[in-house]
């Protein structure tokens with residue numbers, strides 16, 4: 571396959587390794603095709619010798635698809651504990667059930683958990699590792715694009731409450747993140763496209779080359795071409811690792827990762843977390859954030875057109891019905907609001923951002939209405 575981007579992916583199949591270093595942890599995020607097949611070797615190297623007892627936390631579906639290479643890599647197969655798939659299982663009751671299974675299976679302070687799955691499995695397993703016997707080690711083995719480019723990195727773990735998403739949790743970094751890009755081959759296309767919206771976000775906020783690569787190679791990326799996808803995952807991971815390394819606890823810079831998420835979260839809430847995948851809501855939210863950026867002169871018309879065209883190219887984004895005012899009202903409960911001030915992330919050209927604190931509800935209503943008008947036009 572020929573790539574016409576200026577960041578041609580390496581032809582070698584050597585995995586990429588990206589470091590994340592924060593005041594509380596330092597670890598590698600390894601990205602490559604077929605990494606699950608050499609997992610035991612990789613873990614032994616990472617732990618400097620003998621492996622402790624290893625427990626895999628996963629769902630029956632993911633285990634059915636990906637147990638073979640993982641199990642075959644171990645001389646002594648790990649114990650597997652299951653959690654059903656789905657966001658509705660991301661709750662405290664699941665953590666208790668998993669902890670009980672761990673205890674009954676003899677997991678101790680030295681045991682190692684492997685989180686094999688998407689963001690739901692990763693967030694729960696990370697939280698379980700944070701509190702089981704007051705904290706044990708774990709490794710993220712992300713199998714969705716969203717988990718590989720976003721949720722597996724950065725140490726945020728937790729579960730939902732009925733009152734809201736991710737309201738219980740802790741920071742607990744994994745020992746490593748090992749992203750086998752082969753696993754993306756079995757992802758439903760909508761999940762792949764939703765994850766690509768987070769990659770576009772990374773391009774917009776931080777990496778103009780990634781943005782251009784995605785502009786120039788949509789067919790290869792959307793067809794799941796391994797080299798093209800690995801290029802996108804690696805660049806997106808670099809953005810997240812770089813940002814988290816500079817601001818672990820989201821006191822400043824880490825907020826830039828929230829581009830498109832202010833209205834994105836509101837859209838998810840307004841549609842009952844059912845109609846859109848997270849990445850799809852972020853796609854619409856990013857379009858609205860681009861309109862705000864344009865109105866404030868932070869991007870030119872041409873840049874705004876490019877950002878919106880790229881988001882739509884990796885669609886389709888499902889349409890939904892909501893009033894702009896309702897969406898904006900829902901942004902007021904966003905966790906990122908500190909002391910009543912709304913931190914809002916603007917695109918500053920392509921590849922940079924500006925965080926502002928004076929975006930008014932009226933401005934957001936205008937942008938949300940522009941987004942809804944575009945949705946109507948596309949659906950017409």
Ligand SMILES: NC(=O)c1ccc[n+]([C@@H]2O[C@H](COP(=O)([O-])OP(=O)(O)OC[C@H]3O[C@@H](n4cnc5c(N)ncnc54)[C@H](O)[C@@H]3O)[C@@H](O)[C@H]2O)c1
Pocket residue numbers: 629631632635655656657660687688689690691693713714715716717720721722723724725726727735736753754755756757758761848
């Ligand atoms: N911790 C963080 O920093 C962070 C960041 C972003 C999102 N999140 C969380 O991530 C979660 C969403 O993650 P997600 O989008 O990965 O959803 P998910 O974990 O629900 O996975 C989506 C679906 O894909 C299936 N699946 C997973 N891997 C597969 C594969 N290789 N082949 C086929 N099917 C596969 C799963 O069983 C599930 O049905 C949310 O709970 C969100 O709050 C956390």
Ligand SMILES: [Zn+2]
Pocket residue numbers: 720768831848852
């Ligand atoms: Zn997101």
